[in-house]
Amino acid sequence: MFRSMRRHKQQLPMSETEAILQQNTSGVLSVIGDDGYPYGVPISYAYKNDKLYFHSALAGHKIDALTANDKASFTVIDSDLVIPHKFTTLYRSAIAFGRVRIITDKEEFMAAAHILADRYAPESLVTMDRREQEIATGGPSMHMLVMDIEQLTGKECIELTRLRS
Numbered sequence: 584m585f586r587s588m589r590r591h592k593q594q595l596p597m598s599e600t601e602a603i604l605q606q607n608t609s610g611v612l613s614v615i616g617d618d619g620y621p622y623g624v625p626i627s628y629a630y631k632n633d634k635l636y637f638h639s640a641l642a643g644h645k646i647d648a649l650t651a652n653d654k655a656s657f658t659v660i661d662s663d664l665v666i667p668h669k670f671t672t673l674y675r676s677a678i679a680f681g682r683v684r685i686i687t688d689k690e691e692f693m694a695a696a697h698i699l700a701d702r703y704a705p706e707s708l709v710t711m712d713r714r715e716q717e718i719a720t721g722g723p724s725m726h727m728l729v730m731d732i733e734q735l736t737g738k739e740c741i742e743l744t745r746l747r748s
Contacts, residue, residue: 609659678736696722
């Protein structure tokens, strides 16, 4: 169903690809937008148990697009260092393909909210009471979204690949 990576020697092992998702805090969620145009939106996320979690306003372009077509991709750039004199870029990135759904189950909604809170407001920095208060007050005005990943790949530039060989 999904294409193989054309430059397969640059494909990262799954452990390194997942590390990119674990270490970074934002990426671009791409969906099919109005009139079939791609719509890519920068967004915060959390990765856990082979799923990506996002939060969203209750209405807007992203929600309209996902309601019409749940297929999406999500891209995270881990590093991007331009080397002008070599006409290249040292990069590492990950891309996930899957289906995104709005979480409607209350327990799953709360679990997703806690996954995001663990990522962005860990208990070591924010008290559990404060987190619970924020979820309780903000929850009614947001959706929790989950991407069930169908394909996940990571890639790095050939120069980095050669260093590891």
